[in-house]
Amino acid sequence: MTTRRTGLREQKKQATREALSAAALRLALERGPDNVRVDDIAEAAGVSPRTYNNYFSSREQAIVAAVTSEREVRIAAAVAGRPAGVGLAVAVVEAVVDQFTAPGEAGRDALLLITTSPALCGAFVDSAGAIEGPLVEAIAGRLGDPDPDAGPDVGPDVGPDAGPHTARVLAASVAAAVRVALEQWLRAAAASFTAGGLVVPSGSLPELLRAALAPLVPALDAAERRARRS
Amino acid sequence: MTTRRTGLREQKKQATREALSAAALRLALERGPDNVRVDDIAEAAGVSPRTYNNYFSSREQAIVAAVTSEREVRIAAAVAGRPAGVGLAVAVVEAVVDQFTAPGEAGRDALLLITTSPALCGAFVDSAGAIEGPLVEAIAGRLGDPDPDAGPDVGPDVGPDAGPHTARVLAASVAAAVRVALEQWLRAAAASFTAGGLVVPSGSLPELLRAALAPLVPALDAAERRARRS
DNA sequence: CAGGAAAAGTGCGTACACGCAAGTTTGCGT
């Protein structure tokens, strides 16, 4: 259940995936983001250029993946892992903040690299959207939704919760809020970079995330109340 | 102020833009989405292939733009246009529903075309993200935010409203909810297409949109209350 | 353990996105 798909296959797949993104990040740090071809990355990872495009659909995606790897799964697990006593809103906020503060310390130079390239900034911001899928399941689990990825309920039964799966909308909104926070963080980082501050203000990321998620707390609370009443 | 940029320039620009997307849609309807090259579209619109890429960054974008043209601006105007008496939440929901029901009738065959191609579905769904920008200003106007696209408030002043611009997060969440609704609508359309129903269930789109936006109503209400108390 | 199906890797060819450096049009100031 933990590794779902059998064993050696999936293992190798993750290995090459990590090898590719690691190579991409290393080369980008060495030569600068614009002096890295996909052939170089593929060669450094020991696969064919064509295989590279089976894993990543853009150079930026591979580089950013080295920083954001598995973040989605960790956030979803963190949300699902909080005791049932704490509210959904705080569970989500804390999970997001926790999982975004740790890697900020890990690859500081990588983040600095990202801020230097608009394309990398875009890919980094887009990576926030990846948390939506896992988050849907985690939120649905806390709301008691049976199966959020089932068909669109073709038929008259609307189910206990309102609409086309509240969990989906909430997860998408959380992802959107995270994206907004990352955008602002990058803007601030770029600004303080052109100024004197050579370090990324990583300390402010948690605050930005909390502030961005704050407007969604009423929605999360309301959904939770609605779910409890059934 | 209404046309901002002088006159003839912007006029011609919109003309070629429309010519391009109209040609793209027409050719896609005639030959099928996969038998249209960008050279064909450019030629049909009377511009060079290179110019095409100055307007659209993918073939799908051009086709979808023929259906979604100006939707963002109309939604934002509709939100800003509702009288100040009605709540923010209902203003947003009604504006979105209104502006998404009309075009559904306009290009029914175009939407049918979109459902036949996964790439077009993706582009159509992504087009929901375009409403975010204009919506930020409209919501910010209703919340009394001074200037939402100002710098990220470098400094200690947090301003009257919480966080990194509530309007931005709310607009992004609304866009995300719309995206979810469109995804489900396309899924249902594809399902009923493989079945017997040859018509797009455009009647259900408003319901899907309302249902998708419903979980966000508490957040919109809370933001409005917060804004009023200042 | 053998055999076959499913999945991953690979090479090739095509279409495409986009930076760059002209050339051309538009708009504004005087």
Added chain:
DNA sequence: ACGCAAACTTGCGTGTACGCACTTTTCCTG
């Protein structure tokens, strides 16, 4: 009316994304 500056268009070249057909690897089942 003139001319300059900014914006739009265009051709070219490079690097890239991806479908397709094929080979190789992995896994399951009898």
